Amino acid sequence: MAERCAVVGVGQTHHTKVRDDVSLAGLLREAGHRALEDAEMSWRDIDAVVIGTAPDSFEGVMMPELYLADALGAAGKPILRVHTAGSVGGSTAVVASHLVQSGVRERVLTLAFEKQSEGDTTWALGGGRSGGVGAGGYFAPHIRAYISRSKAPEYVGWMVAVKDRRNALKNPYAHLKLPDIDLEMVRDSPMVWEPVRRLESCPASDGACAMVLTDEAGGDAASKPPAWVHGTAVRSELGQFPGRDPVNPRGGRDCAADVYRQAGITNPIEDVDVVECYVPFSWYEPMWMENLGFAGPGEGWRLTEDGETEIGGTLPVNPSGGVLSSNPIGASGMLRFAEAAMQVRGTAGEHQVDGVRTAVGHAYGGAAQYFAMWVLRDTKP
Amino acid sequence: MRDVAIVSFARTRAHAGVRETEAQLLFPVVAGAIEQSGIPRKEIGFTCSGSADYLAGASFAFVGNLEATGAWPPISESHVEMDGAWALYEAWVRLQHGDVDSALVYSSGICTRGDMREVLCLQNDPYYLMPLWADHVSLAALQARALLDTGTVTEADLAEVAARSRRAAPGNPDAQVSGDVTAASMAAEPYVVSPLRTGDCAPLADAAAAVVLVAGDRAREVCERPAWIRGIDHRIEPHYPGLRDLTTSESTRLAARHAGAGDAPVEVAEVTAAFSHEELILREALELGDTVEVNPSGGALAGHAVMVSGLVRIGEAFRQIHDHGRRRTLGHATSGPCLQQNLVCVLEGDG
Numbered sequence: 001m002a003e004r005c006a007v008v009g010v011g012q013t014h015h016t017k018v019r020d021d022v023s024l025a026g027l028l029r030e031a032g033h034r035a036l037e038d039a040e041m042s043w044r045d046i047d048a049v050v051i052g053t054a055p056d057s058f059e060g061v062m063m064p065e066l067y068l069a070d071a072l073g074a075a076g077k078p079i080l081r082v083h084t085a086g087s088v089g090g091s092t093a094v095v096a097s098h099l100v101q102s103g104v105r106e107r108v109l110t111l112a113f114e115k116q117s118e119g120d121t122t123w124a125l126g127g128g129r130s131g132g133v134g135a136g137g138y139f140a141p142h143i144r145a146y147i148s149r150s151k152a153p154e155y156v157g158w159m160v161a162v163k164d165r166r167n168a169l170k171n172p173y174a175h176l177k178l179p180d181i182d183l184e185m186v187r188d189s190p191m192v193w194e195p196v197r198r199l200e201s202c203p204a205s206d207g208a209c210a211m212v213l214t215d216e217a218g219g220d221a222a223s224k225p226p227a228w229v230h231g232t233a234v235r236s237e238l239g240q241f242p243g244r245d246p247v248n249p250r251g252g253r254d255c256a257a258d259v260y261r262q263a264g265i266t267n268p269i270e271d272v273d274v275v276e277c278y279v280p281f282s283w284y285e286p287m288w289m290e291n292l293g294f295a296g297p298g299e300g301w302r303l304t305e306d307g308e309t310e311i312g313g314t315l316p317v318n319p320s321g322g323v324l325s326s327n328p329i330g331a332s333g334m335l336r337f338a339e340a341a342m343q344v345r346g347t348a349g350e351h352q353v354d355g356v357r358t359a360v361g362h363a364y365g366g367a368a369q370y371f372a373m374w375v376l377r378d379t380k381p
Numbered sequence: 382m383r384d385v386a387i388v389s390f391a392r393t394r395a396h397a398g399v400r401e402t403e404a405q406l407l408f409p410v411v412a413g414a415i416e417q418s419g420i421p422r423k424e425i426g427f428t429c430s431g432s433a434d435y436l437a438g439a440s441f442a443f444v445g446n447l448e449a450t451g452a453w454p455p456i457s458e459s460h461v462e463m464d465g466a467w468a469l470y471e472a473w474v475r476l477q478h479g480d481v482d483s484a485l486v487y488s489s490g491i492c493t494r495g496d497m498r499e500v501l502c503l504q505n506d507p508y509y510l511m512p513l514w515a516d517h518v519s520l521a522a523l524q525a526r527a528l529l530d531t532g533t534v535t536e537a538d539l540a541e542v543a544a545r546s547r548r549a550a551p552g553n554p555d556a557q558v559s560g561d562v563t564a565a566s567m568a569a570e571p572y573v574v575s576p577l578r579t580g581d582c583a584p585l586a587d588a589a590a591a592v593v594l595v596a597g598d599r600a601r602e603v604c605e606r607p608a609w610i611r612g613i614d615h616r617i618e619p620h621y622p623g624l625r626d627l628t629t630s631e632s633t634r635l636a637a638r639h640a641g642a643g644d645a646p647v648e649v650a651e652v653t654a655a656f657s658h659e660e661l662i663l664r665e666a667l668e669l670g671d672t673v674e675v676n677p678s679g680g681a682l683a684g685h686a687v688m689v690s691g692l693v694r695i696g697e698a699f700r701q702i703h704d705h706g707r708r709r710t711l712g713h714a715t716s717g718p719c720l721q722q723n724l725v726c727v728l729e730g731d732g
Contacts, residue, residue, distance in 0.1 A: 002477060002478075002479075023508055024507065054440075055434050055440035055441055056433070056434055056435055056462065056503075057434060057435070057440045058440070059507070060503060060507065061503060061504075061507050061511075062433065062435045062500065062501070062503035063433065063462055063463065063504055063716065063717070065463075065617070065722075066504050066617075066620055066716065066717040066718070066721055066722065067504070067505065067506045067507065067510075067620050068620075069617045069618070069619060069620050069721070069722075070619045070620050070621070070624070074617050075617065075618055075619045076617075076618070076632070076635060077616065077617065078614065078615050078616055078617070079617050079722070080461060080463070080467060080470070080471065081461060081462050081463055082459065082460070082461055082462075083434075083443065083460055083461065083462040084458075084459060084460050085441055085444060091459055094459075095459065095471060095474075098471075098474050098475055098478070099474055101477075102474045102475075102477035102478060103382070103477065104474055104477065124440040125440070233457070234457055234458060234459060235455040235456065235457060235458070236428075236447060236452050236455060236456055236457075236458035237452050237453055237454075237455035237456070238447060238448065238451075238452050238453055239444060239447075241453070244453075249455075250454065250455055251455035254454070254455050255455075258457075366441065366444050367444075369444075369447075371455075
């Protein structure tokens with residue numbers, strides 16, 4: 001690898017149901033501007049832009065990098081647009097980091113977004129005119145299979161929902177704020193896709209996230225502490241075929257193994273201080289704990305039940321409130337990656353976990369078949 | 382930069398109204414490019430593709446294309462919602478890391494099932510431009526008109542480009558239209574949108590293409606005559622046609638400069654011109670002299686597969702080195718209305 005890569009700026013919008021006060025470009029500029037401000041840079045300092053978003057049909061703009069070029073200060077510069085389903089926010093950050101690590105670019109602005117209120121994402125997630133069950137309907141059987149395999153008590157899902165929403169109360173950018181949330185409230189919320197209840201599901205949000213990535217010189221020159229990239233990995237696998245385990249997909253395990261190897265992580269539960277992982281439905285927390293190697297098969301739910309995934313636990317998971325609290329789909333993966341950066345840089349405010357040296361960001365997409373991860377530390381690789 | 386070469390290229394014929402799915406179009410070209418590369422499928426370290434959901438009219442359409450890669454065990458893979466040429470760029474960047482030595486790049490598009498003059502309107506600014514339903518042919522015609530208004534180009538020059546593209550295409554079995562046509566016959570065809578006549582507008586095609594990239598000496602081991610990527614760069618311009626000088630292509634000029642296109646003469650340039658006047662603008666921006674052979678494949682004007690044409694141009698530039706022994710060639714890709722975004726890839730053969 002030619003270069004080290006540092007995250008020197010992070011920005012995001014206040015995620016909410018409808019941002020009808022800004023255009024699509026305005027939404028991205030808000031996040032981009034905050035990331036640049038954090039990095040003490042201007043649009044002019046950037047030499048390449050990488051954007052990511054989920055399907056174009058969500059907003060009805062085809063290949064939006066064309067329209068966004070002006071607003072993102074990209075005129076005269078290279079701009080790439082990544083699309084890897086729900087993992088896209090993560091994959092986009094990975095592509096941006098590769099532009100730096102390869103030595104091709106020095107200062108890259110990467111942004112991811114979704115303005116769900118512009119379209120009908122539930123319709124589009126269900127395959128549009130071809131019809132389908134949508135994300136919740138698709139993942140519910142996998143969750144049922146997990147519960148059946150692991151014999152996890154049903155309140156574990158409620159616990160994740162409560163924990164993430166309480167974390168969200170500490171995050172000024174989070175969409176859902178439910179100050180009174182408790183297990184009963186989650187338990188009593190309507191069943192949407194058995195066994196997923198309404199409060200165990202992610203909201204539909206408008207929002208954007210942005211990061212400024214630089215080479216080693218940029219990281220050294222940054223006045224705020226940078227987060228150094230110690231590993232990046234992506235994996236994709238076929239969505240449907242006999243023999244595939246969609247509950248604990250091999251793609252996710254391989255992705256984790258790859259990124260841990262790069263970062264020298266041998267015992268994830270010991271070596272990692274905080275994880276932001278993609279949990280759109282509560283049960284995905286214990287499922288990913290196993291898939292990412294933080295717990296043995298069938299044991300992931302015990303971390304949740306024992307409170308170990310809370311801020312202050314052995315392995316805080318989603319201190320930002322996670323996807324369960326804010327879900328601008330295309331940005332959701334990047335928000336995980338960005339929160340990992342904030343935790344390492346000590347800029348997470350009220351949801352800061354004490355003493356973070358190593359953080360993991362994770363995103364998944366498609367039929368739980370696309371994975372993107374990175375490992376960040378406060379020291380250089 | 383690490384030396385990276387194209388070692389194989391496969392494409393389907395440009396053809397309107399295919400009956401297959403994108404994945405079905407991809408199966409033979411992915412298998413073909415891999416077989417031709419001599420790299421076992423399991424050794425390919427990175428895969429990247431380019432396509433657009435809106436051609437298929439379904440969200441997540443690209444997910445189905447993964448079938449063609451046989452992504453099991455899971456692969457390290459990425460996708461850009463862009464022409465496959467940009468997927469090639471991402472793969473080239475990935476190979477710079479040094480931990481993997483080969484990459485598969487593929488691209489697919491079935492555009493003839495929809496009405497591109499409707500669909501591509503969705504590329505325009507959704508607030509101010511899109512509601513005008515300014516379709517890509519009309520926008521191209523505005524650009525052509527601006528070029529004619531400079532007085533340096535005439536409609537006869539456009540007809541000459543149209544005729545030459547079709548006359549070049551018989552040598553290319555993958556082309557969609559070809560024939561021994563004259564500029565006079567092209568100039569006699571009816572306008573689609575004035576000043577663009579039928580022959581000035583590329584026939585739209587469905588197609589798929591794949592390329593294998595290999596880094597370092599391994600490329601020479603597996604390929605008799607690899608085409609080394611000497612430079613590759615892409616740039617974008619402001620979106621609003623009114624904010625740009627439409628008679629030139631500043632982003633092409635920039636990309637060419639950063640790709641080192643002018644460092645030595647190129648013998649052949651394959652440029653993505655979906656309209657005759659675009660070739661004239663690109664020739665000027667790329668500073669292609671009269672000695673440079675432009676689009677011996679017939680170019681996009683002999684069959685334009687939206688999302689694939691750019692990768693095909695780079696593939697054809699590879700063929701010029703690999704099959705025809707040329708020394709230095711150039712492939713160009715474009716995206717957006719009126720050549721808004723452009724990519725330049727300079728290839729060289731050994732010796």
